[in-house]
Amino acid sequence: MTAAGVDADRALFQRLRDAPDRQTRRYATCTISNPIACAAAVANLDIWRNEPVLERIESLEAMHRKNLARFEGDDRFTNMRQMGTIAALDLVVPSGGYLAEVGPRMRRLFRERGLLIRPLGNVIYLMPPYCVTADELGLAYDAIDEVASIVLGKA
Incomplete structure (x- = not known):
């Protein structure tokens, strides 16, 4: 029982x-x-x-801000945003939205790089656990950079 x-x-x-x-x-x-x-x-x-969970949350928010900043002015992305520990950015494609065909392809490419990032159409969301390190989150943003170039044919 x-x-x-x-x-x-x-x-x-x-x-x-x-x-x-x-x-x-x-x-x-x-x-x-x-x-x-x-x-x-x-x-x-x-x-x-x-454990210092609130401090980790504050650190994660700052890490997102730093990593999102690297895409400012990058014409591959639009609508970069962050709310607390969640960050998102839209990949600029001819036909975007929730059902955009680019989503499954990006998901496959992220998995090939050992990441569980599930885009919703052309929108890439990051919701890492509070224990993520700066290096680990940096790898996720590196993968976003690489996958975007592959998908858009700019690699």
Whole structure:
């Protein structure tokens, strides 16, 4: 038999316990049988308690800014943007959008370089884990540079 639990402070527990059923969602039957997810959640809480996660997030944001800057003025890319630890840029192709045919080709080229980057059409998103190093993220941006040149026939 598996078991799971939810960690909540006393105030939240009281609010949930005292709320009418129509105001709460009771998902215990969905979550109590997933020990792997519970173990992952506990490990994640330990990481947040014991490691400098917020500092890593700030560092990752700065690393994205630095790496995106290398593509400023590069006519292969448009709409470069960043929100927190997520960065994205659009590859300039004749027919862009979510279903752009260039997406699967770029995905294959990234995998050949050992990277799990999944473009959505011509949009390249980077959402690395908080533990990524500057060198590792730099390799991802190097691959974006290389793959863009291959796809656009500028290699």
